[in-house]
Amino acid sequence: MSVVTGVTGEERDDLNRAESTQVRRRSQVLLGSLLSPLKRRIVLTFAVVVVSTAAQVAGPALIALGIDRGVPALIAGDAMPVALTTIAYIVLGIGGALLIGWYTLLQAKISQAVLFDLRRRVFRQTQRLSLEFHESYTSGRIISRQTSDLDSIRELLDSGVSNLVSGVLYMLGTAIALVVIDPMSGAILAGALVPLWFLTRWFQTRSQIRFRRTRVASARVIVKFVETMTGIRAVKAFRTEPANDRVFAKDVEEHRDSNARVIRLFGIYDPGLVLIGNVTVAIVLLVGGYRVVDGGIQIGVLLAALLYSRRFFDPMEEMAMFYNSYQSAAAALEKISGVLEEEPTVPDPAHPVELRAARGALRFDEVTFGYSAGRVILPSFDLDIPAGQVIALVGSTGAGKTTLAKLISRFYDPTIGTVTLDGIDLRSLHPKDLRRAIVMVTQESYLFSGSVAENIALGKPDATREQIVSAARAVGAHEFIELLPNGYDTDVNKRGGRVSAGQRQLISFARAFLADPAVLILDEATASLDIPSERAVQEALQTLLSDRTAIIIAHRLSTVAIADRVLVMEHGRIVEDGTPADLIGGTGRFASLHAAWRDSLV
Numbered sequence: 154m155s156v157v158t159g160v161t162g163e164e165r166d167d168l169n170r171a172e173s174t175q176v177r178r179r180s181q182v183l184l185g186s187l188l189s190p191l192k193r194r195i196v197l198t199f200a201v202v203v204v205s206t207a208a209q210v211a212g213p214a215l216i217a218l219g220i221d222r223g224v225p226a227l228i229a230g231d232a233m234p235v236a237l238t239t240i241a242y243i244v245l246g247i248g249g250a251l252l253i254g255w256y257t258l259l260q261a262k263i264s265q266a267v268l269f270d271l272r273r274r275v276f277r278q279t280q281r282l283s284l285e286f287h288e289s290y291t292s293g294r295i296i297s298r299q300t301s302d303l304d305s306i307r308e309l310l311d312s313g314v315s316n317l318v319s320g321v322l323y324m325l326g327t328a329i330a331l332v333v334i335d336p337m338s339g340a341i342l343a344g345a346l347v348p349l350w351f352l353t354r355w356f357q358t359r360s361q362i363r364f365r366r367t368r369v370a371s372a373r374v375i376v377k378f379v380e381t382m383t384g385i386r387a388v389k390a391f392r393t394e395p396a397n398d399r400v401f402a403k404d405v406e407e408h409r410d411s412n413a414r415v416i417r418l419f420g421i422y423d424p425g426l427v428l429i430g431n432v433t434v435a436i437v438l439l440v441g442g443y444r445v446v447d448g449g450i451q452i453g454v455l456l457a458a459l460l461y462s463r464r465f466f467d468p469m470e471e472m473a474m475f476y477n478s479y480q481s482a483a484a485a486l487e488k489i490s491g492v493l494e495e496e497p498t499v500p501d502p503a504h505p506v507e508l509r510a511a512r513g514a515l516r517f518d519e520v521t522f523g524y525s526a527g528r529v530i531l532p533s534f535d536l537d538i539p540a541g542q543v544i545a546l547v548g549s550t551g552a553g554k555t556t557l558a559k560l561i562s563r564f565y566d567p568t569i570g571t572v573t574l575d576g577i578d579l580r581s582l583h584p585k586d587l588r589r590a591i592v593m594v595t596q597e598s599y600l601f602s603g604s605v606a607e608n609i610a611l612g613k614p615d616a617t618r619e620q621i622v623s624a625a626r627a628v629g630a631h632e633f634i635e636l637l638p639n640g641y642d643t644d645v646n647k648r649g650g651r652v653s654a655g656q657r658q659l660i661s662f663a664r665a666f667l668a669d670p671a672v673l674i675l676d677e678a679t680a681s682l683d684i685p686s687e688r689a690v691q692e693a694l695q696t697l698l699s700d701r702t703a704i705i706i707a708h709r710l711s712t713v714a715i716a717d718r719v720l721v722m723e724h725g726r727i728v729e730d731g732t733p734a735d736l737i738g739g740t741g742r743f744a745s746l747h748a749a750w751r752d753s754l755v
């Protein structure tokens with residue numbers, strides 16, 4: 154039996170029957186869980202729709218009553234029946250209007266409640282999932298889940314479902330009323346259902362394909378746009394604007410054309426509906442006219458029959474649209490349910506071990522690791538880092554340095570073996586203690602919208618302004634922060650508050666300093682600093698690292714000077730291990746690297 158779990162089936166359009174059933178069931182379960190808290194409100198809404206439809210359907214029957222009973226009585230001098238039917242008509246009209254208002258509110262509340270719940274679930278889930286998920290599931294796809302997919306579901310909830318329910322009830326009510334009031338006209342309407350059925354079938358089969366094409370085309374437009382804007386720097390640097398423009402123009406053209414094809418369908422379907430409706434009304438009028446003359450029916454009944462046959466077709470177009478919004482909402486729900494089904498590959502421990510004050514001793518015990526099965530990045534890896542040791546990790550590109558750092562931070566778990574902090578397997582450490590004990594600073598330090606102070610305080614949310622400032626001073630960030638338009642209160646993502654890459658780095662250093670972890674990992678973190686500020690940071694680092702375990706991944710060999718121990722990595726293995734002095738004085742790889750670097754400085 155094949156299994157489609159999580160997002161694996163998302164890109165496939167060749168799901169077999171069992172897989173499709175499985176995916177559909179998954180969305181049904183999700184839908185059920187979204188709707189079940191709203192059960193009572195849904196029942197109430199349905200009841201209101203039934204009553205309001207009944208009020209609307211009663212209208213023509215009242216008119217018939219007014220004409221056939223009221224008018225003759227009025228001619229005979231009795232105004233009562235006309236007055237009564239008029240009052241009843243007005244009351245029904247007002248009541249119907251109020252009910253429609255109530256119903257609109259009720260169904261909007263249901264739709265908003267479902268969307269609120271779903272939005273939060275998607276957000277919470279995408280935050281909860283491990284880095285591994287985000288490294289393979291692109292941000293463009295996540296954005297689509299949270300925007301266009303939720304939009305399709307909103308569209309269905311806002312108008313699709315309500316149009317279908319009220320439309321079906323309305324048509325059913327109208328047809329029943331017509332049959333009751335005048336069976337002959339009912340039979341004529343039944344005859345009209347045959348061409349109506351063929352027309353609608355034709356529309357649905359065509360529109361299904363064409364609507365799917367518009368969805369694919371609009372997804373392509375979004376992806377191209379997001380991709381271009383995310384890489385806008387590369388676009389500018391390589392002047393790829395004209396090429397992008399051409400590709401985008403093609404996508405937009407496809408989008409426009411597929412929409413035009415859908416509109417063309419409506420261009421046939423809508424007039425088709427009107428035509429069938431009008432011909433039906435004409436036949437009811439013709440046949441009914443003769444029957445009035447024969448005395449078979451009264452004129453009021455004929456009028457009501459005409460109104461019913463005319464109104465019967467009103468909800469048809471919107472109901473035909475339902476199928477489309479249902480299709481796209483179902484596709485959206487399938488994708489969202491896939492994301493919600495994903496489990497973090499780095500799960501929180503069921504019985505976490507607490508570690509209030511970590512010392513910072515790290516150990517890799519026969520660790521094997523690969524990102525995907527079949528490609529080992531770290532083969533059987535052993536490493537012992539005593540608490541308080543400052544390690545410089547060097548090695549060529551792709552050697553596995555960042556991978557090592559990711560394992561220490563527990564962004565990933567080893568395939569085999571264990572990584573321990575103070576003798577405790579990282580997998581069983583309480584996530585809070587783990588995050589407090591181990592902090593990783595990477596080169597692309599991210600700043601969130603908000604002030605500089607808030608960004609630094611991320612490392613310690615309850616920090617006072619004094620602590621924030623002293624952390625900034627410690628890493629040499631204080632001076633430039635003071636010069637920003639609003640100092641520590643400058644919004645870093647607003648115009649004027651923009652900071653340089655090196656300054657961003659310093660802010661993230663201050664953030665890490667404030668967090669005061671037992672283990673600090675700096676992954677190429679000094680790369681964007683100029684030499685004086687790097688030196689300043691190195692001085693700050695030296696004092697700060699005195700009581701801390703640190704792993705510094707650096708291409709710049711100047712950083713190595715502050716390390717107690719240098720590890721040289723190649724192809725996932727440590728090929729040299731010693732103090733900087735030992736390695737520089739030796740004859741190994743590091744010695745030659747260092748000699749070359751020193752020569753380059755002269």
Ligand SMILES: Nc1ncnc2c1ncn2[C@@H]1O[C@H](COP(=O)(O)OP(=O)(O)OP(=O)(O)O)[C@@H](O)[C@H]1O
Pocket residue numbers: 288524525530548549550551552553554555556557
């Ligand atoms: N998310 C990932 N999925 C699959 N493979 C990955 C992933 N990240 C890294 N790799 C692979 O793992 C190997 C080691 O990468 P890693 O980033 O650890 O190297 P590195 O020593 O830090 O390199 P650099 O100095 O260039 O940053 C590389 O061959 C890379 O292709």
